[in-house]
Amino acid sequence: MDQADHPQNPGRRAVLRASAASGMFFAVGVAPAQAAPAASAAGAPTAAVPARPLTLRINGAEHAVELDVRTTLLDTLRNQLGMTGTKKGCDHGQCGACTVLVNGRRINACLTLAVMHEGDEITTIEGLADGDALHPVQSAFIARDAFQCGYCTPGQICSAVGMLAEVRAGWPSHASSDVAAREFALDEVEVRERMSGNLCRCAAYPNIVAAIRDAAQGGRS
Structure with missing residues (x-):
C-alpha cells in the first residue's frame, strides 16, 4: 500500500473516491425522496366549489x-x-x-x-333612464360633454346619483364647513370631495363637476 493511501494518512486518491461515493449516494437516494412530495401534491384531488x-x-x-x-x-x-x-x-x-x-x-x-x-x-x-327619458344626471353629462373616452362614465354617473341622494339626506363630507348642518351647498369643492372615489384618466373633471352641479340644481337626482 502506498504510504499516501494509508488509513491514517489518506491521500488524494482516497479523498476523491470518498467524494465520488458520497455524490452517488445523494444522487440516487435523496433526489427521489425530495421529488415524492411534489408528485403527491400534484396528484391530490381539488375539491370543487359547488x-x-x-x-x-x-x-x-x-x-x-x-x-x-x-x-x-x-x-x-x-x-x-x-x-x-x-x-x-x-x-x-x-x-x-x-x-x-x-x-x-x-x-x-x-x-x-x-x-x-x-x-x-x-x-x-x-x-337609470325611464324608458327613452334619460336621468337628469345622464342628460347633464351629455349637455356638459362630461366625458372623453367614456370608460369611467357609467361609474361616474351612478356615483353622482348616489352622492346627490346623500346630500339630500344631510350627509356631510370632509369638505363641509359645518358637519352638523342638514343642508350643503354643492360648490366645486364639495362635489370634488364627494366624487373623489371616481377617477377619470382623461381628466374631464371640470365638466364632470359642472354636470353634477347642473343636475343638483335643475332636476331629479
Missing part, C-alpha cells in the same frame, strides 16, 4: 343565476347577465368604474360578492 342558485333584483327585474359563491357582483353583472355598462377598471375598489347602486347607496361592485345581495334592489347604469 355553484349556488341565486336570484338578484336588478333594475326592477329579477334575474336567476347559478354561480360560484366567490363571484363578485361586478363579474356577475358583466359575465353572467351581460350588463356590460358597469365597467371593470382596477378591480381593487380604487377607480370607481364599477360603481352601482344597492338600495340607493353607491358601492364598488368589484369589492362585494353577488351572494351578499339577494333581496337587495340593485341599479346599474342601464336602469
